[in-house]
Amino acid sequence: MSSARLRHAASRARPLSPLFAGKKLEGLPIIVVFIALIAVFTALAPHVFLRWPIYDSFLVTIPPLLIISLGLTLVIAAGEIDLSFPAVIQFSGFLFAFCSLQLGLPWLGLIAALLGGALVGFVNGILVAVVGVPSIIITIGTSFFWSGVATVLCGGLSYALPGLENTPIANIFAGKLLGVPAEAFWALGVAVLGWFVLNRHRFGEHLLFIGDSRSVAEVLGINVRRERIKLFTLMGVITGFASFMLTIQNLNYFATQGQGTLLSALAGVFIGGSSVFGGSATMVGSVFGALIIGMLEAGIVATGVAGFWVEVIVGLVFIVAVVLHIAVESPASLDQLRRRLAVRGPRPDQATKEEIP
Amino acid sequence: MTSGQALPQPAYTNIVEAEKLCVSFGPVQALTDIDLAIGKNDIVGLIGDNGAGKSTLIKALTGVVRPSSGRLYIRDQPVDLGRYSVRKAHALRFETVYQEKSLGEKQPLWRNFFAGRQIVNRFGFINVREQRRIANEILQSHLGFRGVGIDADSTVANLSGGERQGIAIGRAMHFDADLIILDEPTTALAIKEVQKVLDFVRWIKESGRAAIYIEHNLAHVHALADRLVVLDRGRIAASVRPAELSLDALTRFLIDLQQPKAGIAA
Numbered sequence: 001m002s003s004a005r006l007r008h009a010a011s012r013a014r015p016l017s018p019l020f021a022g023k024k025l026e027g028l029p030i031i032v033v034f035i036a037l038i039a040v041f042t043a044l045a046p047h048v049f050l051r052w053p054i055y056d057s058f059l060v061t062i063p064p065l066l067i068i069s070l071g072l073t074l075v076i077a078a079g080e081i082d083l084s085f086p087a088v089i090q091f092s093g094f095l096f097a098f099c100s101l102q103l104g105l106p107w108l109g110l111i112a113a114l115l116g117g118a119l120v121g122f123v124n125g126i127l128v129a130v131v132g133v134p135s136i137i138i139t140i141g142t143s144f145f146w147s148g149v150a151t152v153l154c155g156g157l158s159y160a161l162p163g164l165e166n167t168p169i170a171n172i173f174a175g176k177l178l179g180v181p182a183e184a185f186w187a188l189g190v191a192v193l194g195w196f197v198l199n200r201h202r203f204g205e206h207l208l209f210i211g212d213s214r215s216v217a218e219v220l221g222i223n224v225r226r227e228r229i230k231l232f233t234l235m236g237v238i239t240g241f242a243s244f245m246l247t248i249q250n251l252n253y254f255a256t257q258g259q260g261t262l263l264s265a266l267a268g269v270f271i272g273g274s275s276v277f278g279g280s281a282t283m284v285g286s287v288f289g290a291l292i293i294g295m296l297e298a299g300i301v302a303t304g305v306a307g308f309w310v311e312v313i314v315g316l317v318f319i320v321a322v323v324l325h326i327a328v329e330s331p332a333s334l335d336q337l338r339r340r341l342a343v344r345g346p347r348p349d350q351a352t353k354e355e356i357p
Numbered sequence: 358m359t360s361g362q363a364l365p366q367p368a369y370t371n372i373v374e375a376e377k378l379c380v381s382f383g384p385v386q387a388l389t390d391i392d393l394a395i396g397k398n399d400i401v402g403l404i405g406d407n408g409a410g411k412s413t414l415i416k417a418l419t420g421v422v423r424p425s426s427g428r429l430y431i432r433d434q435p436v437d438l439g440r441y442s443v444r445k446a447h448a449l450r451f452e453t454v455y456q457e458k459s460l461g462e463k464q465p466l467w468r469n470f471f472a473g474r475q476i477v478n479r480f481g482f483i484n485v486r487e488q489r490r491i492a493n494e495i496l497q498s499h500l501g502f503r504g505v506g507i508d509a510d511s512t513v514a515n516l517s518g519g520e521r522q523g524i525a526i527g528r529a530m531h532f533d534a535d536l537i538i539l540d541e542p543t544t545a546l547a548i549k550e551v552q553k554v555l556d557f558v559r560w561i562k563e564s565g566r567a568a569i570y571i572e573h574n575l576a577h578v579h580a581l582a583d584r585l586v587v588l589d590r591g592r593i594a595a596s597v598r599p600a601e602l603s604l605d606a607l608t609r610f611l612i613d614l615q616q617p618k619a620g621i622a623a
Binding site: 203205215 | 455
């Protein structure tokens, strides 16, 4: 066919502000929020934020949650959600603790933690992709189930793991490298890998198309069922790894571990700018989102504001970050945001409820 | 014409042939005993009311939906229905042009041109540079999008209906399809854009390819198709040449089909 036949005569005005035209920096709005927060904290509590120890502590406490946020980013990209990861933190952590303490095989424990996570995720995947239950519903159910299984198996008891101190496995995953916590390097590694999987790998592209529209994905020849099973299984494995890291850095398995992480990890993803509707997600955003969520509490306390204010400020930062993101990325969808905020606004209240049980 | 990615073509009579093809979704029989042969240079107009099974039929022919029974021949060779898929259909150079249903809204065009058959290394990582280059090439050489602000990084959401149709057509041309399926390609298009689509159907014919053309505008399909196949409640109600049935007669035939229990057998 001659090119003239399909030539489009109409010229178009591109609705992009000149500031963000051309190559956009991924996650820019959230990076701005992150830098602003650090600046505010430093101004208000220079004695804390101009010294290394607070950052050292962040780089220990944030990585497990951050790694989970990275996995969730893939899930959100596909237009799905996984609410069962807190149960995996409990379940996989138990498997690791059991193998380490009862069998004396911590490396087997690591494998068991990953496989346990894979099992939970695979079951989620089957229920979502084959049986056809919406993930937001079924992962509530599986969350109760696996959390219950973990409680039954550990008998409600915590496991102290002092014997792991200074063992190779503890040094590799929770030691120090060049004075920086090893967890930070692992989180960075998962983040880089996650970025490439989402943005440059066939699997990530399939997730984006599935999140965009399942029927389009099918027409394009994407095996929607298989990819979603893979997705949930991968999410389970990633959470299993985070749970292992959490357990080995504490040298303790808490029977209640994982509780209270649900909203924090999700908040990290959403303030990073990933779309709850699927089809669009940002790993860079999730990294900075998780960093912000992870440092807010300690930061606020360090500035001397009463602890009661923590969740008010968390909620504010959440709202500002999401609005900023929308304003920069797609000004036209501010209308949509108004509706979305009606859903996400009450986060601080929900977080309180989450932590009570 | 062959671009090296597909097998050299032996001579064949029919690009695709269905024999007693049935599709059911649970207890619902969507298609019953479809017998349909499409020659290698046939333009077949597929018409019928909503729910007659048109979309299901093309989905079965392109591997999106698995038939429950029957046989399928592609280029006169039998196809293993259990292993037939969209991927296979793509490899056999079948392309589907849907206006709304074959492009990812939020994704850039360099992804949309190749989704489902990306250019990847052996670890599955996409060669973005190459996909971008080819996407821009398609946009500029085939589609003449040069200078209108559309490039490989544009997202589909920003495109008009006609432009989307152009993208889907460009994709079909790039992959050098032998059978192009157009599912209501002129719906909601401006008149100028409708003309482009109709030109595209003529080009399919002139270049020796085959097409299945689903269209509710009877005048368009009557004028362009070599053969009209009427589907009604999952069965083929008629298969005629436009010369044998005037546009008025066709319209009356379709209206009669709608009468309950009209008892029409092809």
